[in-house]
Amino acid sequence: MVYKSIGRYLSQRIARCLLCGDTCGHDSGLCQPCQRELPQLGDACQRCALPLPPAAHTCPGCLQHPPAFASARAAWHYAFPVGQLIQRFKYRGDLAAGFSLARLAAPRLLPPDDAPDLLLPLPLHWRRYWQRGFNQAQVIAAELSRQWHIPLAPRLLRKTSAGHRQQQLNRAQRLRNLEHSFTVRGPVAGMHIGLVDDVITTGATLEAASRALLAAGAARISAYALARTP
Template identity: 40%
Template sequence: MNWVDNWHCRFCGEPARGGPVCEGCRADLPWNDLACPRCALPGATDDICADCLGAPPPMDMSLAPFVYAPPIDQLIQQLKFNRLLADARWLCDALADRRRDHPAPLPDLILPVPLHRWRLWWRGYNQAAVIARHVGRRLKVPVQLHNIGHSGARVHQVGLDARARRRAVRGAFDVRLDLRDRHVALVDDVMTTGATVHELAQAVRAAGARHIEVWVLARTPKSQGRAAARQSTARPGQGRT
């Protein structure tokens, strides 16, 4: 599928080429260009952040093309309630392009962060799976959509600090795959505290994975982590951490 060329920029309304965002608006987006290579936390340099130095996370690397900030945050919020639209496509393309530009070899397998079945039923689809499928197609990496259960009943996470949120998602994933010696990428829409992907990364590591990457569309900056997380759990179906 190729972009048709008659676009009007979704931000400024001016004619745009090759996609729904014009070059000027594209340049103004909150690109996450300097970030920690382990957890994708936006920073002043691309060195490993203090958190990852202090307590290395269970993933080997993380990528997020955008900082979770206006106007990307609203687009991603809309993604949760709409199937893959033009907006979602260019956001996913930005993630695929970011990974393609990275020199490391591509993973063998992409695993979207599963949604608890109650949330899946409520919302009708898992946005992480939608992103994974699109990015997998662009990068020609297979996507494994099943065989990971979201077994843990999640406690209400509003007002919990990062450590309490990590406790709340512990044991949430049930990986029914043999991942021995596999190089996998875990995909989600946003990483805030990282509690959810940390938990899945640990389960995937326990299933044998040798190298684990995390790919998200956007990463929440540190100072906003708790506020954004609180907002994202304010309604059922929005509880990603």
């Protein structure tokens, strides 16, 4: 039902901006002045999307311990007003906010010469899915798939362990928490996989999912997210 409602929403133009409430003629649901307020992510680590000073390409963490995924891209800093829109989307069921960000992020995230073969949303454990009622990464990935014309496989990757909540854990603790928590349920051998999530924090969830996909034969993993934390 959630994804059918997203389909109905795609066919409509939002009359009022989701942020300021003014008349909005843009099909993303955010008016042009509010779009200009979104904190665009400029210089960032090519491996994990961590914000970096100008001219830097790779962060010290990725130089010392390269992640399993080959690259990561995020459209914005996790800051006002993007952070507030993601909170509304993820925890209050505001699908319009999630779709609006995904629609605006899609043209910013895909490099012109490096498209993945298949898009996979990072899955939720069934208990978390039952509590929330939808997977925020799948909503985002569906819009990226639509704009990029890349197949979406929402059930190929499965989260088999709920683990502990991640918010208060550092990267090493998150990796231990997520160890062996993903299983691959379809063929990925030789494929360039695009993993999609809402926010990249430490990259530990992407790391665990990437390890599972590489172990199943995937050739390369690229990560895409709406926002990156500092």
